[in-house]
Amino acid sequence: MAERLTAREAIGALTADFTESAAPAGDTAGDGPLGWAGYADSRARATARTGEQESVVHGTATVGGHPCVLISFEFGFLGGSLGQRTGDRLEAAYEEAITRRLPLVSLIATGGSRMQEGMIALTQLHRVARASARLRAAGPAQLAVLRDPTTGGGWATLGAGADVILALPGAQVGFAGSRVRPADADPAAYGAEGQLAAGSVDAIVPPGELPATVGRWLGLLAHHDAPPAPAPVPDALGATDLPRTGWDAVLRARAADRPRAGAYLDAYFGLRLPLSGDRCGGTDPGLLCGFGLREGRPVAYVAQCGTATRPAGYRTAARVIRLADRLGIPVLTLVDTPGAANDAEAERSGAGAAIADAFASIAAARVPVTTLVIGEGGSGGALALAAPDRTHVTPDSYFSVIAPELAAAILKRDPDRVRATAGQLRLRPQDLVDLGVARSVAGAPGRRAGAAEGG
Structure with missing residues (x-):
């Protein structure tokens, strides 16, 4: 199992340059949209335990010299679950990335949608998907870092929907969380390494290599408005003479x-x-x-x-x-x-x-x-x-x-x-x-007609 950091510890492990954005205004009083008895007390205990008002923190950051909008999940706040106020913050982060034309980096650790808000919580996935689509249409890249655990709707939106998906070694990753998957399910299928083998993750990155790796990706994935020049043709590394037949x-x-x-x-x-x-x-x-x-x-x-x-x-x-x-x-x-x-x-x-x-x-x-x-x-x-x-x-x-x-x-x-x-x-x-199928023979010392075809 990967080490579980708090939202701010995860940010601190990635960058020392983070400016938190103000949380969107919202009513957090009472027992939520379903009137779930004790929900307000659960949120209060989560705040006392973590120091956070919600399950995500977001703001702007610089990683490896490259600016981005950064989201980090606090798993200690009700299992990093997504509720309506979480959706507000996530939508605000995407909007900031669109407005500033910056890539978005998500440090994900979530158990999925919040039970105490029922379908209201589940529909936050629509909001996240819509915000993600808007950012994609605007151009900037989306990069996800899968912490432990990354399950449910958080995996199926911010995680699996990102352009580049990195995962920490041993992280639990899967749509089905540990409490709802079949009892006889192969646990390897629900881990970062299994998801890499299945083509759903791009790379497993040890924690110590994460800042440099994310910084390099942000440098490579910068959005360019001007039409690019073609990539140069590589030099031929093998033979330089042309085949006879x-x-x-x-x-x-x-x-x-x-x-x-x-x-x-x-x-x-x-x-x-x-x-x-x-x-x-x-x-x-x-x-x-x-x-x-x-x-x-x-x-x-x-x-x-x-x-x-x-x-x-x-x-x-x-x-x-x-x-x-x-x-x-x-x-x-x-x-x-x-x-x-x-x-x-x-x-x-x-x-x-x-x-x-x-x-x-x-x-x-x-x-x-x-x-x-x-x-x-x-x-x-x-x-x-x-x-x-x-x-x-x-x-x-x-x-x-x-x-x-x-x-x-x-x-x-x-x-x-x-x-x-x-x-x-x-x-x-x-x-x-x-x-006319090819423009040139790379590395050849000039066009030479081959000998007549035969044997």
Whole structure:
């Protein structure tokens, strides 16, 4: 179990620069909207115990040199539950973020809605969701830090609805709190680590690393109004000479010692922070996503790692591209896949819809998307993450309507015709430039026409 700090201890552990905002005016007298006997006394005891008038504290802060609006939950005040006055404060915090055009950081520790206010408490989730949507439309990012516990409506609005979700190790995280979940439920599913594995959390961050991590994220996710310049094309890290035949291009792209996405990202970025998961229960270890700094400038990245991309990967990619588009940050995609995963589980997980969503995210992006094909460009599974007007290729890559072996099978050709089929597909880097599919061959010492295709 993660250490339980008070609201102000959590703020103090994150930043020394916090200015509390005035609480909205509201009637806190009596036993609440339901006339729940003893509710006023419970609130009074909670105030005496914690020194707080409600379950959240909010104000402005600076973390890592970056200003933000900060919300912190006080779990000691009726379990950090959400009531009407809590909703007032949360709505005020979102409004302050909208007015000041600042990102919002939420330090969450809540057991959910407040029983003593019944449906009035539950409807505060509508208020929070509406305020969150307004802030999202205005542009600034929302970042959540999941403390212990983060359950119920607080998880399903401020937490799971944030753009970047960080969690403390061992924190209890789940829609169902410990008192209402099935008795035989797997406890791992309700923890931060389980939510990370299920694609609902971006990273587990130890408490000592939280200030630096949040500060870096705030720097990367700053909202930009001016249209950004495209992300620079990465330098090619492998071969610089062009392949002679189509089959040569295929063999190069499939070579085990060819530079992969991790090497390209390390060479390209001075700092990068990962995002993980599709928020639908899945992750794809063969896809790297996140934001990084390229010569001091933020760039979002989506990078295939040479494996068949799974539906969760496409959904994660679409999430990152849409966030970058909202924030005015250019996108870099690195294409390297034999194709989309085509096993039965991928189909059951919505492969078609996920690929369509990736296509749509790039098609709708107002920010420039730059693509470098660094290995295999296999069919629609690769094209879904490629920019239609800003794609470049490396000398050790190919891009094809489908792998030559499968093309030969579809055309009912003998296996010994695979190499010739690769040539007919015109999939070499220089062919792709000639066809207008790619703008350039990155790292090549000039355009050189390949030898005639054949073997």
